[in-house]
Amino acid sequence: MTQRAKGPVVIVGAGIAGQQVALGLREKGFDGAVALVGEEPGAPYERPPLTKAYLRGDIGPGELEPRPAELYGRERIDLVRARAERIDRAGRAVVLDDGRRLPYDRLVLATGARNRPLRAPGSDLEGVFSLRTRREADALREALEEAGSIVVAGAGFIGLEFAASASAYGHKATIVESRARPLGRAVSAHTAAHFTSLHERHGAGFVFGEEVRALHGDRAGRVREAELTDGTRLPADLVLAAVGAAPDTRLAEGAGLPVDDGVAVDARLGTRDPRVLAVGDCAAVAPASGGGPRVRLESVQNALDQAEYAAERLARPDAGEDLPPYERLPWFWSDQYGSSLQIAGLAAGHDRAVLVGDGDEAFSVLLYRNGALAAVESVNRPAEHMAARHLLAAGRGPSPEQAAAPGFSLRAFARAAA
Amino acid sequence: MPKITYVAADAGERTVDVPVGTSVMRGAVSNGVPGIVAQCGGNAQCATCHVYVDPERYGGLPPMSEHEDAMLDTTACPRRETSRLSCQLKADADFEGLTVTTPERQR
Ligand SMILES: Cc1cc2nc3c(=O)[nH]c(=O)nc-3n(C[C@H](O)[C@H](O)[C@H](O)COP(=O)(O)OP(=O)(O)OC[C@H]3O[C@@H](n4cnc5c(N)ncnc54)[C@H](O)[C@@H]3O)c2cc1C
Numbered sequence: 001m002t003q004r005a006k007g008p009v010v011i012v013g014a015g016i017a018g019q020q021v022a023l024g025l026r027e028k029g030f031d032g033a034v035a036l037v038g039e040e041p042g043a044p045y046e047r048p049p050l051t052k053a054y055l056r057g058d059i060g061p062g063e064l065e066p067r068p069a070e071l072y073g074r075e076r077i078d079l080v081r082a083r084a085e086r087i088d089r090a091g092r093a094v095v096l097d098d099g100r101r102l103p104y105d106r107l108v109l110a111t112g113a114r115n116r117p118l119r120a121p122g123s124d125l126e127g128v129f130s131l132r133t134r135r136e137a138d139a140l141r142e143a144l145e146e147a148g149s150i151v152v153a154g155a156g157f158i159g160l161e162f163a164a165s166a167s168a169y170g171h172k173a174t175i176v177e178s179r180a181r182p183l184g185r186a187v188s189a190h191t192a193a194h195f196t197s198l199h200e201r202h203g204a205g206f207v208f209g210e211e212v213r214a215l216h217g218d219r220a221g222r223v224r225e226a227e228l229t230d231g232t233r234l235p236a237d238l239v240l241a242a243v244g245a246a247p248d249t250r251l252a253e254g255a256g257l258p259v260d261d262g263v264a265v266d267a268r269l270g271t272r273d274p275r276v277l278a279v280g281d282c283a284a285v286a287p288a289s290g291g292g293p294r295v296r297l298e299s300v301q302n303a304l305d306q307a308e309y310a311a312e313r314l315a316r317p318d319a320g321e322d323l324p325p326y327e328r329l330p331w332f333w334s335d336q337y338g339s340s341l342q343i344a345g346l347a348a349g350h351d352r353a354v355l356v357g358d359g360d361e362a363f364s365v366l367l368y369r370n371g372a373l374a375a376v377e378s379v380n381r382p383a384e385h386m387a388a389r390h391l392l393a394a395g396r397g398p399s400p401e402q403a404a405a406p407g408f409s410l411r412a413f414a415r416a417a418a
Numbered sequence: 419m420p421k422i423t424y425v426a427a428d429a430g431e432r433t434v435d436v437p438v439g440t441s442v443m444r445g446a447v448s449n450g451v452p453g454i455v456a457q458c459g460g461n462a463q464c465a466t467c468h469v470y471v472d473p474e475r476y477g478g479l480p481p482m483s484e485h486e487d488a489m490l491d492t493t494a495c496p497r498r499e500t501s502r503l504s505c506q507l508k509a510d511a512d513f514e515g516l517t518v519t520t521p522e523r524q525r
């Protein structure tokens with residue numbers, strides 16, 4: 001007899017992935033019990049504004065929540081504010097830090113990622129911050145009002161967006177990055193150069209090829225200086241550690257589930273235990289097309305699309321054993337000083353880049369892997385980004401030669417291909 | 419607080435009070451009004467907060483940025499003369515009594 005999972009479904013992690021699994025189950029007609037377990041206070045919220053509008057004070061805390069807090073109750077979603085300590089797979093229950101046991105028929109891990117700590121002595125001084133949660137953003141908003149000199153360790157998206165928002169408070173941050181350019185392997189050299197000069201024009205400075213080696217404080221235990229690997233000492237009374245994030249795989253590991261830079265899941269987001277799925281920042285997903293390494297992404301699109309897929313699976317008869325593999329086009333955005341970057345596809349591993357557009361201020365870069373279009377970065381070119389999304393999703397990108405031809409237009413090409 | 423009415427493609431209709439300074443998108447989302455997905459949380463990045471504005475009132479709205487204009491070319495349901503991204507419409511006193519219709523699909 002085929003039947004839907006009757007529940008209970010337990011979801012661990014009440015970030016945007018977790019909340020979308022819970023609400024998605026209801027949208028798809030799932031009627032059983034749903035529990036959403038989250039350790040952070042308050043209702044689920046979105047992280048992107050934490051480095052942008054929220055940090056600048058342009059929006060308030062209520063505007064971070066993608067759904068009103070009351071909705072969960074109305075949809076009979078039990079929002080459990082606790083930390084899940086471990087999974088009892090044999091007993092099919094999640095054990096909470098307050099000792100409660102939540103029995104499950106299906107379990108979804110949506111535990112997200114945690115910021116990597118800055119491994120430098122003095123990281124525990126007052127004035128040294130990390131930025132991932134609303135609480136940390138609140139602390140930083142206060143600190144930005146007072147700060148004199150700011151050092152940012154790490155030129156990833158969070159470090160750069162933070163530095164841009166700090167300039168709205170009148171600060172000129174110094175960004176220390178161990179590589180030779182910002183944003184690592186996430187973007188092309190051209191786009192990295194655009195953001196480097198954008199920051200420099202706004203007064204922020206970079207130190208490339210060095211790391212923050214130690215932080216020095218005063219008697220009161222407040223940070224005063226950042227010491228770099230070349231011995232330079234930069235004045236600093238606010239330091240942001242923005243050296244990347246790591247997937248939170250503790251529950252999976254504790255339960256003996258395979259981990260591979262993330263909770264290892266197959267192309268249908270299932271772990272080795274058929275009752276346990278994983279979605280969002282914590283999930284490392286096997287490619288739909290067989291071979292190749294697992295992919296783990298940290299983006300809103302990825303969290304929401306995977307959550308929706310998981311909800312679809314669980315709401316179906318036989319828990320969606322027949323559902324085709326998860327396959328969605330990744331896209332991402334960042335905003336710095338009003339300059340908008342949008343990325344469709346995945347830039348990592350590209351072997352050829354074709355620049356389209358004239359300026360340094362507005363352009364797209366088409367990135368190829370083995371001759372096939374893999375990603376398009378658009379800076380202040382939203383229409384080209386959307387055209388790129390359509391082309392990449394349909395697998396109909398222009399060849400590098402077509403793209404490099406004078407007068408090439410991504411929008412015209414997409415229109416012709418449609 | 420301006421009252422804004424959201425009309426769903428399948429005819430349902432809701433009127434809510436939207437505080438001045440709050441976007442038409444946020445007014446819907448925080449009141450549980452369906453029909454607006456707002457995947458990017460109001461950053462004009464996803465075009466899943468598309469609405470059709472009452473034609474009588476369209477001209478009186480704050481102008482759209484080039485960015486919004488471009489994003490509107492790529493909505494899931496066809497763009498019309500009165501299309502806007504609701505996250506880019508911050509309510510002020512002039513929004514009193516505004517009606518917007520949500521498209522059938524946002525994605
Ligand atoms: C500052 C910042 C800016 C960003 N900007 C952008 C952007 O512009 N565009 C973009 O696409 N993406 C952006 N991202 C990335 C995006 O926010 C993440 O990809 C997304 O939040 C992932 O959602 P998630 O639900 O998978 O994980 P998370 O958001 O990490 O949520 C997981 C939740 O689970 C909780 N949890 C973990 N373990 C347990 C447990 N055992 N028990 C109970 N609770 C637990 C955690 O506390 C957390 O609340 C940004 C991220 C940050 C931090």
Ligand code: FES
Binds near residue numbers: 443457460462466504
């Ligand atoms: S909410 Fe994404 S464009 Fe308006």
